[in-house]
Amino acid sequence: SSPAASSPGQSSDGTKTLGIVALVATDALNAAVIKGMKEVAADEGWKTIVTDTNGSVDKANAAMTTFSTTQKVDAIAVMAFLSTSLQSGLSSARSAGIPVVSWGGELTDGIVATTSAEAVGVQSVQDLLKDFGHKGSVLALTYHTGVLCYYRGIAFDAAVKKEPDLQVTRNEVAIPGQVEDGTKFTSGWLAKHPAGSGPLAIWGSWDEPAMGAIAALKQSGRTDVKVYAINGGPQALQAVKDGTLEQVVWQDGVTEGKDMMKAAVGSVKAGSSWKAKTYNVPGITVTKANIDQFLADHPDALNS
Amino acid sequence: MSTSPTIPNAAASPQPSPTPNGSGVIARDQRRVSRLLLLILSRYGTLIGLALMVILFTVRAPEAFFNITNFVNILSQSSLTAIIAAGLTMTLVVGEFDLSIGYAASFAGLLVVGFIALNGLPVAAAVLLMLMIGAAVGTANGVLVTKVRINAVIATLGVGTILTGLGFAYSAFPIAAGIPQSFDNISLGRPLLGIPNPIIIMVLVLAILWFILNKTDLGQKMQAVGGNIEAARLSGIRVDRVKIFAFGAAGVCAALTGILLSALLGSGTLAAADGYLLDAFAAVFLGSATLRDGEFHIVGTLVGVLIISVGFNGLSIFGAPSWAQDVFNGAILIVAVGLSTLSRRYAKAG
Amino acid sequence: MSTSPTIPNAAASPQPSPTPNGSGVIARDQRRVSRLLLLILSRYGTLIGLALMVILFTVRAPEAFFNITNFVNILSQSSLTAIIAAGLTMTLVVGEFDLSIGYAASFAGLLVVGFIALNGLPVAAAVLLMLMIGAAVGTANGVLVTKVRINAVIATLGVGTILTGLGFAYSAFPIAAGIPQSFDNISLGRPLLGIPNPIIIMVLVLAILWFILNKTDLGQKMQAVGGNIEAARLSGIRVDRVKIFAFGAAGVCAALTGILLSALLGSGTLAAADGYLLDAFAAVFLGSATLRDGEFHIVGTLVGVLIISVGFNGLSIFGAPSWAQDVFNGAILIVAVGLSTLSRRYAKAG
């Protein structure tokens, strides 16, 4: 069935609707992406509906099914779930002929566009290596359950595998508890790596465990450990400003949201001629050196 | 936590005293009517809450909400929570507690897919094996609680944490390749009148558990154990066995939920079902305010699950702002139960 | 829980019967010694578990684990969990339950930073206001549980969910800019002998709560309400007020934990403290197996927190794989409590 032909959700006044399935609406990056989508939607005359799944993949599938079968939206945006976990939601969307765009998932049958979750991971680990060097100990705070962190982790693993002189310790944080876990793992790791035991770094697969790590560093008064993170939420940017976070790859959620929305609109317009694509929105590596410039360019970044 | 229902103590608190000397038949009749209303409200408060939600959503979104497709959606989304919550109900009926169910479901969902995709087991064999493992996990909980006498909170949290670790050791990565359609069909199939399989399985599981609880020796014994364990023991009931059975049932239900979830998702993912724990608890306790006063029972649990599912469904149809969804979900818990308990008090006083 | 005093029923289960007619003084002495050991194990089982962990870690990682800096680290990380868990202990002492504490702490951590950074309140005023809001939230829980008679699981889950929504409505984004150093110093300061502030605050909070519970009339009333609510009521105790106080205390402790966390992080983040809920529960129930038989008390809670923290710390020093950490954490819960309960049984039987 061609998506355009059956565009079922067309409401009486012709307004089209995008159904957004959020991972955790309370997360800053999720919020930025939603913001980007809403901006383009407003320009294009679309409505948006957001469902917060609170991280539950089961609810994500349920929401996609509701969007497809009863609300009959015109397109669905699903955030930060593995596409391989969306079988029933995708199959509902497919049978209703509704295009799905994914943020950070993979291109599978039914998904017309996605943003790469790996790109910022690659960028982060490359910049880490550039800054930190190729020798020393690194604590990686990973999270395999979330798709973004999952791909960032894969990028990280691929890069450090080529670094024989890096001793990597991996610890898996839990959600909820990500901040607390970041603190606890770090302080244990610090105990084993006292000051002077060589170059030390901590890599957080997103802001919050890294913030926990910084808290542990502050608690124990250590300043010899460099902390790296991805996402670039207000608290991470503030930490870069304060000098407690070495660098953070600011993920441009708003742009990613915009790209996804544009893809959704484009695929609805193009119908069967639409070619599935992956967007690679580069992050911006923010360090103490460029933070002021960055904040000038992105005045909202500290409080949105 | 207060596991055994305590003596209803309406008496303790100030109550509106009825007019002394009801003056005439009319006043008495009015009183009787309002008392009847309160009684209805107290038994069916949560049901009325559910009905109000349905009405609200229907009025606000008539086409999208009030139609068969959507109801089937709601039911099939409820079915997994209902199954795991029904298992939890069993442990609460015997006066215990199971915090491991969410982790056990995640573990089962990952392993069953692994058995099939990695170890090459046939689907039926993998599912059966997994249900047996679920029973074993539940039994382990039960033995820790009854024989080793570890508090259920600690025992089940401990077992759950261990399961999380074991799942992680088994595969830190989602298993998605090599899963046959026949496995997915466990959740996606619609063998009967187009009714999705999970709904059918839910009805079966709930019917069996309801029957056990209400129509068999074992069920009476479970209720007795939950009501007054010492009295149950002195009535010749093998209290430990009864409790272990309840934990075993909860383990099987958790495993079943995990399996259904993986079939629905099309992959086995770490921690995918962890979130069922809170939903199940909310549902079971919501349900305990339905029909009977503070007792845990299967029908109540189903009502509780439906309240949560209808709320989620309706709010996602509205596209209410996220914060409003949380506030609504929290408020519905309090209002639905509060309705029942308050009216129960006034009905008693009247 | 059963409200009337029941006789401890260790007797119910199979026990090793001692040799009939101990033949001679030596056998009797041996028996006495082994019984003493069991008694010690039963009272101090969790403490011994803690000690064993410390020894294990010290042997395996002498320099990294066994030093003052690391111990101070462990204590200062324990302090936040200990404070929130101590609050939870209060509600468990009165026989209730509080699932809202994690959410309340997250809420407080976000709001207090907002008060300072967005609304321009002075630090002290913002902290005080937030503690009062915490008390109000706890009181709301208490009123819902006692006056509206909503089951504590539902009431506190409902309130917690609403708080999450309200926090989100207040600020969907972390608040990081405009926080003065004086706020961060609440957690980072070391005013006394280089001891981090959170440790000092923890000691104060625990001491106050311990004093209330054990040395005041109110504390006796709380314990009575938890031990046998009917007896408490018949003794003229205003059961509802006592419970509301316990919830209020839990609310204040949760708010304090949230504030300390934000000061530590240097920002206010949504949902940052949600994870404290499970840790607090594990700690409190672990603690209930310490010293006294299944009662909740402040010292036990502290021991429970320390077991969890030391375990986590030691394992991260080892760099144990994540799955092994989960398995270890789960096992330590079961083993520490199991040690106490099993030895308690044999001690009684012996």
Next chain:
Amino acid sequence: MSERSGAWLQVRGLSKHFGGANALSAVDVDIHRGEVHGLVGANGAGKSTFIKCLACITTPDEGTVSLDGEPLALGNPHTPEDAGFAFIHQELNLVPHFDAIQNILLGVPKPRKAGFTQWRQARAMAIAAAERIGVDFPLNRRVDELTVAQRWLVMIGKALVRNASLVVMDEPTASLSAVESDALFRIIRDLSRSGVAILYVSHRLDEVLDLSDRITVFRDGRVTKRADRGELDKAGLIQAIVGRAVPSSARSVRAEIDRTTPLFEARNVRRLPMVKDVSFTLFPGEVLGLGGLVGAGRTETARLAFHADKLESGSFLLEGTELKARGVADAVKAGIALIPEERRSEGLILEKSVQFNMSLAALEHLRALAGLPFLSAAKQKTRTLEMIRALSIKTTGPSQAVGRLSGGNQQKALIARWLIPGIKVVFFDEPSRGVDIGARQEIHQAIRDLAERGIGTIVISSDVEELAMLCDRVVVLREGEVSGEAVGDEITEQAIIQLSYAPVHEAEGGTR
């Protein structure tokens, strides 16, 4: 019938109904300073409800209570405290992990200095109260480690510590034996001499007649009789309570028991500290009494026989073969039943229905199809109705929550649980505790009926009159050992009391 005016405490028109049942209908009662006021009535007559209204645990539907002419605010939990009322309620209500002193002090205003509770002074108050009742066990022991009788002494201590102007006692002696009861009577007389009013509720009519300055009789929630001391004798009192004359309860003459083959035997049973060495034999169709003072180890012995506790040494024989049960369930299978002393905590599931509670031990006999574990609702209901009729249980029906029944009817419901096929030996632990004379006779009849059918019954009672009336043979325990036995006509109240105090071994004689 109305009360004289001018009394210290005046209750006027007090009414309370629960659903359809009128627990109290327009009750007037006057209590004077310094009097012992007896309150009697059958089970369910409304005595406890009356007391709960005074205690502001229950809010009456109508009616007033005034003290020296000042109306009291009923329903306010502080009213009793302010008015100086103290209560010993009908059911044991203690905090299990508190010691006796903590329990005695619970809810009592304590001396304070600079805002801090003066615990030492407060404890001294409690110890003084306990000494008045002659407590002889350590007051710092957790109450869940005390015997039931000791717990009752703690309950009495709770009331005495308050320096009340009115002490209300709802069946305080139901679980006490002669010694403790005598101590309590002495206290009651002391209190009344010092101007404290006592409202005394009991089914032991001799006590009531002996103690009371005035007696009020309740029947079905109404006052049916008021009498001053000496106005009524026991027969008259019984007539006022039940509304008809009741033949005096002489010991029934029964056919000789065939004592050739024992049905059940205890051989040198031991579990310290309560049971040191107990042996006895029970024959088919026999009602065997277990007498002795409180703490003699009778309850413990029964629990051992029922395998609720584990034996240290010795054995039980059922029909000549050793009973090898691993727990209560096996004992029940073998045909042993125990109706426990503490019906609320050990017997009943209060919020469940009468039917549920009665069916609990009989589930296997109430199946729809023998062999399959499915229950028949119809069979359950039929049996429940039969039992309600057979034992004259006062209830609104099988679905009423058992916790709503009056004390005596709860006891009967519990007995009904064990009237099941296959039971060979039944232990009754204080079967008529808190039971009125009418119900008591019905319970005794039920016990005799069992015996008639060849079932062996063992009755533990602290009420020597009951043992003398009911039993074919009485074995008396003292401090965990058998001190003697009385058969047939030897069974007199005197004999039982003598044996209760008798030394077990001549060598150790004269300890008391």
